[in-house]
Amino acid sequence: MEILILAFFAIGYLVLAGADIGVGMVLPYLGRTPGERREAIAAIAPFFLGNEVWLVATAGVLAGLFPALEGSLLSGNYSLVVALLLSWVIRDMGLWLRGRLPGVRWQGFWDGAVVAGSWGLALSWGSLLSDVLLGIHGLLALLPALLVAALFATHGLSFAALRLRGALRERAAVLSGDTGEGRTYALTATALVAIGVLAGFRLPLAPGTSGALLVPVILTMIPLLVASQAWVWWTFRHRVTGPSYL
Amino acid sequence: METVDLARLQFALTAGAHFLFVALTLGLATLVAVIQTWATLTRSPVHMRMTRFWGQLYIINYAMGIVTGLVMEFQLGLSWSGLTEFAGNVFGSSLAIETIVAFFIESTFLGLWIFGWNKLNRWAHLALIWVVTLTAYASAFWILISNGFLQNPVGYQLKDGVLRLTDFGALVANPAALVAFFHIGGGALVVGGFLMAGVSAYHLAKRTAEQDFFRKSLRIGIAVALPATLFTATFGGIGFDTLQPTKLAAWSGSARQMAEAQAEMVAAHGPGDYLPSLEWVRTSGIIMMSLFALLFFVSGASFLLMLIRPVVRGFRPWHWLLTALIPVPFVTMIAGWIFREMGRQPWAVYGLLKTADAMSPVSYGQIRFSLTAFVTVFAVLIVVNYWLLARTARKGPGEVALGDDRPAAETPAPALTF
Numbered sequence: 001m002e003i004l005i006l007a008f009f010a011i012g013y014l015v016l017a018g019a020d021i022g023v024g025m026v027l028p029y030l031g032r033t034p035g036e037r038r039e040a041i042a043a044i045a046p047f048f049l050g051n052e053v054w055l056v057a058t059a060g061v062l063a064g065l066f067p068a069l070e071g072s073l074l075s076g077n078y079s080l081v082v083a084l085l086l087s088w089v090i091r092d093m094g095l096w097l098r099g100r101l102p103g104v105r106w107q108g109f110w111d112g113a114v115v116a117g118s119w120g121l122a123l124s125w126g127s128l129l130s131d132v133l134l135g136i137h138g139l140l141a142l143l144p145a146l147l148v149a150a151l152f153a154t155h156g157l158s159f160a161a162l163r164l165r166g167a168l169r170e171r172a173a174v175l176s177g178d179t180g181e182g183r184t185y186a187l188t189a190t191a192l193v194a195i196g197v198l199a200g201f202r203l204p205l206a207p208g209t210s211g212a213l214l215v216p217v218i219l220t221m222i223p224l225l226v227a228s229q230a231w232v233w234w235t236f237r238h239r240v241t242g243p244s245y246l
Numbered sequence: 247m248e249t250v251d252l253a254r255l256q257f258a259l260t261a262g263a264h265f266l267f268v269a270l271t272l273g274l275a276t277l278v279a280v281i282q283t284w285a286t287l288t289r290s291p292v293h294m295r296m297t298r299f300w301g302q303l304y305i306i307n308y309a310m311g312i313v314t315g316l317v318m319e320f321q322l323g324l325s326w327s328g329l330t331e332f333a334g335n336v337f338g339s340s341l342a343i344e345t346i347v348a349f350f351i352e353s354t355f356l357g358l359w360i361f362g363w364n365k366l367n368r369w370a371h372l373a374l375i376w377v378v379t380l381t382a383y384a385s386a387f388w389i390l391i392s393n394g395f396l397q398n399p400v401g402y403q404l405k406d407g408v409l410r411l412t413d414f415g416a417l418v419a420n421p422a423a424l425v426a427f428f429h430i431g432g433g434a435l436v437v438g439g440f441l442m443a444g445v446s447a448y449h450l451a452k453r454t455a456e457q458d459f460f461r462k463s464l465r466i467g468i469a470v471a472l473p474a475t476l477f478t479a480t481f482g483g484i485g486f487d488t489l490q491p492t493k494l495a496a497w498s499g500s501a502r503q504m505a506e507a508q509a510e511m512v513a514a515h516g517p518g519d520y521l522p523s524l525e526w527v528r529t530s531g532i533i534m535m536s537l538f539a540l541l542f543f544v545s546g547a548s549f550l551l552m553l554i555r556p557v558v559r560g561f562r563p564w565h566w567l568l569t570a571l572i573p574v575p576f577v578t579m580i581a582g583w584i585f586r587e588m589g590r591q592p593w594a595v596y597g598l599l600k601t602a603d604a605m606s607p608v609s610y611g612q613i614r615f616s617l618t619a620f621v622t623v624f625a626v627l628i629v630v631n632y633w634l635l636a637r638t639a640r641k642g643p644g645e646v647a648l649g650d651d652r653p654a655a656e657t658p659a660p661a662l663t664f
Contacts, residue, residue: 059319061345063322063330073323074606079612082619
């Protein structure tokens, strides 16, 4: 059960946050003017807080249920995890700060932070996953990492196509062709789930000794957590009609 | 510096930066929730504007709390894998509960509160800020259960060189955690109350257009800060009963007490130096207590002054004093943390695992790289965010983006051409 809980949060993160990371990566392509970029960001704005929290929960589950793995996985990939965290911080602050002041330069700078941070996140994830899945590290790991990053970007595009309208939606749907936006999203999401499951099989998932206490607590909480997220999804189920708070 | 010193510095800076923002998050969330409740009940427009203005400051601050918190959470596994391997089964449990029971919901609902403004039913919207506030306190509670365990380990059994949790009740009822939770909860309200009073005093002194708005805010800030200061000090006092003998000895500065504490530890754990740094413990403790005294006298006097309307409107020296005092509660809290954490040394888990043995097998170069990178990025972000907080506070409620019906387009939209 411990392993299923870890998988639930880790894969939930990949699918949900993968989409907003992807939108950040393709932001310059989606939004050609400051106004368009703000609208593209409105596609993910209500979700990104609730998406990244899946990774926070994954780390919490690691700390409580797999403490030995937490230590070896993070410290064993020290520089990669540091790069991941830095990208995450820079991206988040780009999202929060871009709308705080008017001015093209200020917003352009923080849009740059969103794009760079999103790419950094995707590539760090790619390198981490290629280390776990294929045992490749160093410069060579950049190849599979680029592949994973491309998957994040495609996933982001399909999510943006589901959320945006007009010219932005058309741009986002460039890879979908006749397949339809929903099916493309399902496809990229499935690919991310598959990567997550495979990575799980490669990790030494030996639970610690606190499962008897934590597993019931977490299982009781999961329906509540999903319901709280579903409330967000339901509230923002319609396509974006204009700029948001960010 | 040794590798372990760099790792400690990295954690201390991250935790310190995190706490600067978290303390204000807790304090302001509570104040915003109370004000929004009043606004929702009475439909008072000025209170709705207050909710948006103070809520805007809360959110600017909150964003920094998240990103510093992320780095802190991951740092446990990154640079302290010795600790997670040895004690993770016990103190990792409360960390796991924190993320699942508290932070997950706090973050999800905060997103809904921010972006769902004018979209959701106003009672649902009010419920959101209360859930966000209560889960923020729940977060603080579970983190302090983890921290309390490191200070005063309880409810565990040592088996095969690893700790396992045997008594969850004892872990949660740990006095070293509970007293700290109330001490810090009160401290957060002091931070929030003084910020609200200080910013309001600035506008009153400057005679800006929003006199009524800021007179009300100033009163709320002071009315919260005074009792919160007393509450915090009470639990700080009780906290002295939960201090480790070595910390207490260092604080007393008495050579006899220190020799006794040291001898006791040598008898229990073998030869070594078991006293924390005398200077750090005493200096930080003295700073915390003297600044508390200052905050107590100012909030007490301010409580009397704010009852007289002309004074609230026109007594400028008092306004400037309140504005100047905004940073003081932050410094006081950081000093308190230094007192608590430096006083725990040389232990990571008191009496069970030394800090030097808690480290990950990572190199000096790796830590130097991450320390440099984190310090650089966070230094820039902290400066930018404090500047933005100050700017938003100075501009007043007229230009708040939070809860705005129609977010302004930043540039005139060019005509679409197809």
